[in-house]
Amino acid sequence: MKIELIKGDITKMEVDVIVNAANSSLLGGGGVDGAIHRAGGKAILEACQAIRNKQGKCKTGEAVITTAGDLPAEKVIHTVGPVYNGGKREEKEKELLANCYTNCLKLAEENNLISIAFPNISTGIYRFPKAMATEIAINAVKQHKSKIIETVVFVCFDDENHECYKSLLNG
Numbered sequence: 001m002k003i004e005l006i007k008g009d010i011t012k013m014e015v016d017v018i019v020n021a022a023n024s025s026l027l028g029g030g031g032v033d034g035a036i037h038r039a040g041g042k043a044i045l046e047a048c049q050a051i052r053n054k055q056g057k058c059k060t061g062e063a064v065i066t067t068a069g070d071l072p073a074e075k076v077i078h079t080v081g082p083v084y085n086g087g088k089r090e091e092k093e094k095e096l097l098a099n100c101y102t103n104c105l106k107l108a109e110e111n112n113l114i115s116i117a118f119p120n121i122s123t124g125i126y127r128f129p130k131a132m133a134t135e136i137a138i139n140a141v142k143q144h145k146s147k148i149i150e151t152v153v154f155v156c157f158d159d160e161n162h163e164c165y166k167s168l169l170n171g
């Protein structure tokens, strides 16, 4: 798997699948979730509603797949990152964040998708420390040996995340 780093807007990415940092309702929100639903149109929300009707909410660390509607990508994988509280909960929160990346990669493979773009899950509204989240994301992706996925793109929207990824990927 080739790992790439980009600073920009994930809704513009021409890859097979982009990942959404959703919440357990799957019905949209702010941040990257809001941007994806706005740019992708109502087909994404309708697909999320159909999943809700079938399986209920999406648990933290898990992932579901839908159409990408009007986006250039083919599909969107919606995953639910952990809210960061730290303290005694930190180890569990780190494990759940790693699960997000691993479960998205597995779902991409099951759907024969060979290029995938990730946002920096949980580092916005869910307030995960960015350096910690970067290390978890990169380790989870590197540990996942895939015969199907060829390209993984980390799409950073803000400077701080971009600097964290640059130093870890090049260091």
Ligand code: AR6
Pocket: 008, 009, 010, 011, 021, 022, 023, 028, 029, 030, 031, 032, 033, 034, 035, 081, 119, 120, 121, 122, 123, 124, 125, 126, 127, 128, 155, 156, 157, 158, 161
């Ligand atoms: N492209 C790429 N990254 C983006 C974009 C974009 N267009 N917009 C924001 N980011 P957040 P979370 C980055 O808050 O912390 C939603 O309301 C942003 O800079 O979107 O997992 C959901 O519904 C940050 O680094 O997601 C949930 O309720 C990263 O995306 C909750 O927020 C993640 O920030 C999830 O919180």
